[in-house]
Amino acid sequence: MxxxxxxxxxxxxxxxxxxxxxxxxxxxxxxxxxxxxxxxxxxxxxxxxxxxxxxxxxxxxxxRVQEPYKKANRKFHPEDSVVDVQGVKIGGGHFAVIAGPCSVESAEQVTSIARDVKASGAAMLRGGAFKPRTSPYSFQGMGESGLDLLLEAKAATGLPIVSEIMAPRYAELFEEKVDLVQIGARNMQNFDLLKEVGKLSKPVLLKRGLANTYEEWIMSAEYIMAAGNENVILCERGVRTFETYTRNTLDLSAIPAIRQMSHLPIIVDPSHAAGMYWMVEPLALAATAIGADGLIVEVHNDPAHAKCDGQQSLTPEKFDTLMKKVESLRAWREGQN
Amino acid sequence: MxxxxxxxxxxxxxxxxxxxxxxxxxxxxxxxxxxxxxxxxxxxxxxxxxxxxxxxxxxxxxxRVQEPYKKANRKFHPEDSVVDVQGVKIGGGHFAVIAGPCSVESAEQVTSIARDVKASGAAMLRGGAFKPRTSPYSFQGMGESGLDLLLEAKAATGLPIVSEIMAPRYAELFEEKVDLVQIGARNMQNFDLLKEVGKLSKPVLLKRGLANTYEEWIMSAEYIMAAGNENVILCERGVRTFETYTRNTLDLSAIPAIRQMSHLPIIVDPSHAAGMYWMVEPLALAATAIGADGLIVEVHNDPAHAKCDGQQSLTPEKFDTLMKKVESLRAWREGQN
Amino acid sequence: MxxxxxxxxxxxxxxxxxxxxxxxxxxxxxxxxxxxxxxxxxxxxxxxxxxxxxxxxxxxxxxRVQEPYKKANRKFHPEDSVVDVQGVKIGGGHFAVIAGPCSVESAEQVTSIARDVKASGAAMLRGGAFKPRTSPYSFQGMGESGLDLLLEAKAATGLPIVSEIMAPRYAELFEEKVDLVQIGARNMQNFDLLKEVGKLSKPVLLKRGLANTYEEWIMSAEYIMAAGNENVILCERGVRTFETYTRNTLDLSAIPAIRQMSHLPIIVDPSHAAGMYWMVEPLALAATAIGADGLIVEVHNDPAHAKCDGQQSLTPEKFDTLMKKVESLRAWREGQN
Amino acid sequence: MxxxxxxxxxxxxxxxxxxxxxxxxxxxxxxxxxxxxxxxxxxxxxxxxxxxxxxxxxxxxxxRVQEPYKKANRKFHPEDSVVDVQGVKIGGGHFAVIAGPCSVESAEQVTSIARDVKASGAAMLRGGAFKPRTSPYSFQGMGESGLDLLLEAKAATGLPIVSEIMAPRYAELFEEKVDLVQIGARNMQNFDLLKEVGKLSKPVLLKRGLANTYEEWIMSAEYIMAAGNENVILCERGVRTFETYTRNTLDLSAIPAIRQMSHLPIIVDPSHAAGMYWMVEPLALAATAIGADGLIVEVHNDPAHAKCDGQQSLTPEKFDTLMKKVESLRAWREGQN
Missing domain, CATH: 3.30.70.1140 (Phospho-2-dehydro-3-deoxyheptonate aldolase; domain 1)
Structure with a gap:
């Protein structure tokens, strides 16, 4: 100092x-x-x-000349952390793709998508049961029953499931039913929620806030780690700028920067950053090339009738094409080292 | 559309x-x-x-060509809303100043400050019991016992009390003990919390998020109103920009803009915007001149030993000087109409 | 360091x-x-x-722990600088309002507006002869003949004239014809232009860039001063943020901040910040209350047919109302000291 | 509309x-x-x-529902434009890397770097002769003699040269000596300069402004094209955000977005975006993967003694490693189509 x-x-x-x-x-x-x-x-x-x-x-x-974080700091933990989600590893050279619909709508929808994304190479299934929406008049998600539909899809495919928690009172429910507990961008500094997921045994996927710095983001991970849960995966999903063409401005510099600052794994969400389905593939390839530890991608079997975010969802066919390119690019990357 | x-x-x-x-x-x-x-x-x-x-x-x-909000929309409610906090009115020509320490530290501290700010003309007492802090290693507030100290200060001075709620599970506690329930900037889109305070009988002070537009802010008020609580006061406290000299960039254009868009009262927090005590007075005067319905100001009897935000707190003496100017400026404004 | x-x-x-x-x-x-x-x-x-x-x-x-600027630094020049524009003083307690049309359109238009704004108390006349426009297909201004029409209006009213210079090659022309040479926001870091106006004997009005910090802004003033011209007036006109309701986000904290950092006078342009005529008055009052050394306001006798920026221009009648309030508020401010 | x-x-x-x-x-x-x-x-x-x-x-x-630009609009010109710089093609599948020092310092320095970058596969040589610097007390470039040193390096290597023009009065000089005329970020809306380079026969490299939208950027290209010069290459170099870890936030979404909006080629400058040499390679790979038409990279043979931007310059060795990876990644990309 x-x-x-x-x-x-x-x-x-x-x-x-x-x-x-x-x-x-x-x-x-x-x-x-x-x-x-x-x-x-x-x-x-x-x-x-x-x-x-x-x-x-x-x-x-x-x-300040020294970082205000300890547990997440690479200086005190030089090797990459590897987070294990029911056998699926992320970080330290392990790369995984999470895919699925913005929101869970029916057993058929989610199981069908789960089968498709698994066939294309996804390692985990995402699906929103509790949805953060700007408007109180928009669909707010199916709630707990949405989690049960995800569990059905998990039973059918074996894919671990990822879903967003929106309040501390759901902690027990997520501990029981969800494999990777997501904290959304708008809750990155919901400190009560961070403390609560810090007590879970399940790993946490922490999205970057819309206008938060790398340091603030790592400090939120530090909250979770300080409460006892060291299995944190960071997720870059774009920040807010003056540009209105894209929904958010994806900040891929976050990948090498976080790698320098912290040992935690970091993945990229190209769907929310772009807000437009045709931009998902190019952003996903850039994220893979720069060294992200994984991707989280919205896939819907019928985007035109999705209950949310249809315009940024890939069809299973487009996702399959994307996965082939991502895997090939991963192979290229490994050939470079 | x-x-x-x-x-x-x-x-x-x-x-x-x-x-x-x-x-x-x-x-x-x-x-x-x-x-x-x-x-x-x-x-x-x-x-x-x-x-x-x-x-x-x-x-x-x-x-979209029409606003996505209804209950908060001035088009459907042309007159200003007036929010009543235990007899203190804000909005529709009623102006009130809220003052007090960043965090409650002791009975003596908060009651002494309450007496001072009341003597200077403040109409309500603020004080943080649950504190949102960027670092898990910083002081997190006294919790419920902090609310009790605020109640002691209220008993001593008659000032209604304002405090920040950080999670839905405290709703009952705040309903019982707090007169104006504050939602902090980092929780502006914590939708579970918004729904919960929407069920309270107590009015709500909704701070603008660090990177949220006027429309998103009003949509968060709409969440509270749609849940049944129409007593919402908005609070501009600065937004995040590239400028680092100030803690946040106070956006005073919000006052005339919100006045045009909505019938809800709007007040200004110059302390958090500036982040430096010497900038509080000029910002407070600008906010008063532009027509804010009130101010919320951090005051501490011993800023050098405050447990948080000391550098942006006014001493009771400086607050007294500020209040004299604010009242005189309010009188000038009223003389203009 | x-x-x-x-x-x-x-x-x-x-x-x-x-x-x-x-x-x-x-x-x-x-x-x-x-x-x-x-x-x-x-x-x-x-x-x-x-x-x-x-x-x-x-x-x-x-x-860096010390400021990178010297000539503009208040530490080495504790008293306020006062800039004299043909007898009109700005800074050090002197307050002046500059008014006039966005662009010069005809002799009749500019002289008529000049008479009106002078009658209302404006101390200088502004008018664009060379116009920076986002589109090559928009009206680019009358050029040199526009300056001559401003000179006619000056002859008729005695008001010193303010106009924007867009390229170094016009330096001689502006030295001859213009009393206060304006550098627009988009040229704040046009270093060749800064060096050129640094050689003029005429004072310079330096607008803040759309995304420039206080320090960068003062460094641009330092360019002009280092080249020999110490008569620089700064002008805050709003910065670019994620908010789209207003054209720019007016940053009034700049007034107390710049006062702390530098001895140069600083005025405010509420017209470009708001982008909407009905927001000009409230912003102008806030700027006056916070202690700006002056205002620059767009006034047009026929906003609906203005060749640019009509939507943010005041009519002479509205400007007259504004000036009465501004003068009354200035008197209030002086009574406070 | x-x-x-x-x-x-x-x-x-x-x-x-x-x-x-x-x-x-x-x-x-x-x-x-x-x-x-x-x-x-x-x-x-x-x-x-x-x-x-x-x-x-x-x-x-x-x-507005239709774009305000015509000549740069892909709707009216569906095929990619290919810009030819002395035989080096960029756009429409042609990829080229521009490399060289931030500023020209001596004949030996620039010719040595030119030989190195050519050997590694660069197609053009960059070098600043006129330098835009935030401080008037920083090195301002060698001026015209710097261009002559670039010409010596061109004579020695055959590489076309790229240099930044800072004022309209240098147009003739650049027309004579420079092969690709660069407009820097701070001059993106220096409209007099845009009109002037619009009259040149040499192609123009137009960097995105620090806080300019895609549409404003294309409108600046439209200025150049409307003046008669249709050979414009766009260059993304990062925008200004609240994040301070990186010098700028590189916005790689610009590549697919501009591809959709315009037929002009677009390249990426990872050096200025990152501001740190160790981040140049990952950003360059991401830019290549997402489909940029080229890169512009700062290379210096002695970064520790560079007269500017040493901290973001690669050594010739590091640049050679980078080029091998970029070429291999380009080959991968071509294999995908």
Whole structure:
């Protein structure tokens, strides 16, 4: 941590502040100069409150130089984490594709799609039972019965199931029925929910918030890990910008960046980023080429009548074509190393 | 709603689509031309799913021309709504200032601040008992006992109390103890929480999300209203941009814009927008001049030792100076009409 | 400046780097600790290239702690600058309103508007002769003859004239004919143009770029000042965000922020920020309340037939009402000090 | 174009407005309904001024449904454009890599790099002679003599040269000496410069502005094309967001989007987007996989002593590794079709 003092601050004040840091167990170095003085603080600064320091009337600015996260930090855990979802591995060289409908609509729909995506090579089945919708007048999902339909599809195909949890009170239900518990973008900083899924034994898929930085995203993973659940997979799904042509702006730089910052696996959701089915394949290929650990793709057997997000869903045929290209590109990538 | 057809679409396809809209009870007008055809749809389109229409392979684009909100819409409720919080009115010409510490820390702290802000003219007391913090290692608030300290301060001063609810399971607790239930920016699209506070008898203070549009914000108010609670106050607190000097970019255009779109009252939080105590007063004056229905301001008797947000808190003395200016400016404004 | 070394860097490397900074005339302080070391650099760092330092394979991060601007910096020039435009003063307590049409269309139009805005209290006349338009098929302005019509209006009213320069080759023309030379938002980082207006004797009105930070904006002023012209007025006109209801998001926090960072005067353009005439008055009042040194407002005698920006132009009548309020609010503000 | 009338507008007013559009040669269709009426306008609306229509007091909103660009529009030019730069083709299946230093520093430096990048497979040489720098105190480039050094490197290697033009007055110089004239991000809406390069016989590389939409970008290409120069190559280089880890957020969705909207070739600049050399390779691979028509990459033989952007430059060795992967990935892509 670095503390910059205001011009003209007395040595006495600087020494007093330095002393208060030393009492917190930090090493302190002071650089004095005309115009300003700088304090360098080294040690475990995760619990130091920057805001409190900046209240000091002699302090001009406080800057963090070490990451505020520990458990998710690659510096303290240099090897890639591998998350195991009922035998399907993600991370550390393991790549997996999750596919399925935006929302669960019927047993037939979801089992049919599950069979199709499995045949094309998907390793897990996604499907929304509880749906976050901007409008209270839109379809809100089938709820618990939607989870049961996913379990039927799992029984028929063996695919582990992925579904979004929207409130802490469903924790037990998801612990029982879901294999990979998804936190949606709008709940990335729903801290009560993060703490709750931190207590589950099931792994968590944490989507990036619409306007959250890499650091805030990792801090939300840290919430889950600090509560006891270290099986977190990150998912980049696009951020909000001034561009309106796409639903969101997919930020693929997140893949190499997160790889540098953290040991957690990271996958990409090209469907929500694009918002248009014809853009899913090119984005999925780019995500694969840049080194994502997997993809999550919306597939619907009848997009024109889907209860949500039909315009960004692939048909099983288009998904099959996509999977062939993705697998071939994965093989190319492995040939490069 | 407007549907733009792709160039070269056959009349037959256009007629079929038009017919399907008429069956939904909408009036449909068709403009044919070289290059493209346009369908204009008039009627109650709130429940029409734009995404589904855009799946049609002949459709190039779908655009909404009417607002997707009803209960919050000024068109259907031309007069300003006035929200009453234990006798304190906000909206429709009534202006009120909410003040208090970021977080409740002790009985003495909160009661002392409550007395000070009341003496300066504040009409309600704010104080965080459950705190949303980016880091799991930061102080998370006193929880329920914090609410009890607020109630002590209320007993001592008569000020209604405002506090943030972070999860649906606290609904009963807040219904019992809190006078104005706050939804924080990070929970603006926590739809389960919105539905839950929609069932309370207590009014709700809904902060704007960090990267949410006016329309999305009003749609979140619509969630609360659709669940039965029409006493919603909106609160602008700054949005996220590329600028890093300020904590957030306060968007004061929201005041006249929301006034045009909705009948709900709107107040401004200059403390969170600025993130620096010395910027609170100028932003509060600008908010008052532009016509906000109130302010919510962080005040702490000892900012240097506050458990959170000390750097953006005013001392009681500075708050008193601010209130004198705000009241004088309100008087000026009223003299203009 | 602060240089953070990577974990595990040898003391020898750290000393070598420190030595290289000392050779540049800087004071260097080193804080060593487990995990990382920090170098604090104090002295004149404006010319130090952060990018070059960050190339060093042992360096993790470089952070600037002092401002990269000198001439525009309030630290080295604590009193407000006052810019004089043909006798009209802006800054240091002097407030002035600039008004006029988006584009000059005819002698009659511009002289008529000039008379009207002068009668209402405007101190300068604005009018576009060279127009930056997104489309090559839109009206591009009257060019030099537009400047001559502005001069006719000046002769008739005595109002100094303000107009936008779009390319370095017009520098001589503007030096001769225009009293306050405007740099538009899209040219804020047109460095050749900045250098050119830096050679003029006429003062410059520098609009903030659509996506530029306060620091970049001041650096553009620094370009003009470094070239010899210290008469720069800054103008906040809204930035680009995800919000689409308004044309731009007016960032009024810029007023107190710039006041802290720089001694240059700053005015506000509510017309371009809002993009809608009915929002101009509330934004203008907020800008006045927060302490702007002036306003620039679009006024047209026949907005429905204006060649550009009609939808955000006030009629002379509405401008007159606005001016009465602005003057009354200025009087209120002065009564507060 | 679609015009939405305010609720309660009289039929007479609607008819009058419709009539005025018919006089402009447009077909007009009217949809009347309770609450609002919609006018659909079909025909050549590129020259219709939306702003003027929205001034009409009965009009609630005006929305464009057809693109405002013609020459760059894929609808009127379905085949890909191929741009030829001294025999090097880009677009329509032709892929080319441009490489070289951020700025030209000496004959030796630029010729040595040119030889290296040619050996690795680059098809053109980039090098900045005139440099846009945020600070007036940073190195501003060698100017004209820098172009001469590029010509020496061209003579030695045969590589066509690419360099950035910063002001209209250099047009003749660039016409004579440069093979592909670059417009930088900060000048994307420097309309005088766009018009000037529109008169050159040399092709133009148009970078996307930091906060510009796809449509605005294509409109800037339209400026160049409307002035007579149809050889425009677009270049995505990242946009400005709230994320500060990367220098800019690379928006790879631009590749499929622009492909849909326009027939112009589009390449990617991973160096400026990332701002960190270690992120260049992953971004370059993603760009290649998604179907960019080429890359522009910063390469320096001594990044630690580069006069600018050293931290994002590849060494010739790293560039060679990158090229091998890019070529192999291109071969993979071609095998997919």
């Amino acid at each position: 670095v503390v910059v003092m205001k011009p003209g601050t007395q040595q006495q004040e600087i020494q007093a502040l330095a002393h208060s840091f030393e009492e917190m167990g930090l090493q302190v170095g002071i650089t004095n100069g005309v115009g300003c003085s700088i304090l360098g603080l080294v040690g475990d600064t995760t619990a130091v409150d920057m805001d409190k320091i900046s209240i000091n009337p002699h302090v001009e600015r406080v800057m | 407007v549907v733009v057809m792709k160039p070269g679409t056959q009349q037959q396809e256009i007629q079929a689509l038009a017919h399907s809209f008429e069956e939904m009870g909408l009036q449909v007008g068709i403009t044919n031309g070289v290059g493209c055809s346009i369908l204009g749809l008039v009627g109650d389109t709130t429940a029409v799913d734009m995404d589904k229409i855009s799946i049609n392979p002949h459709v190039e684009r779908v655009m | 602060v240089v953070v070394m990577k974990p595990g860097t040898q003391q020898q490397e750290i000393q070598a780097l420190a030595h290289s900074f000392e050779e540049m005339g800087l004071q260097v302080g080193i804080t060593n600790g487990v995990g990382c070391s920090i170098l604090g650099l104090v002295g004149d760092t404006t010319a130090v290239d952060m990018d070059k330092i960050s190339i060093n394979p042992h360096v993790e991060r470089v952070m | 679609v015009v939405v009338m305010k609720p309660g507008t009289q039929q007479q007013e609607i008819q009058a407005l419709a009539h005025s559009f018919e006089e402009m040669g447009l077909q007009v269709g009217i949809t009347n309904g309770v609450g609002c009426s919609i006018l659909g306008l079909v025909g050549d609306t590129t020259a219709v001024d939306m702003d003027k229509i929205s001034i009409n007091p009965h009009v609630e909103r005006v929305m």
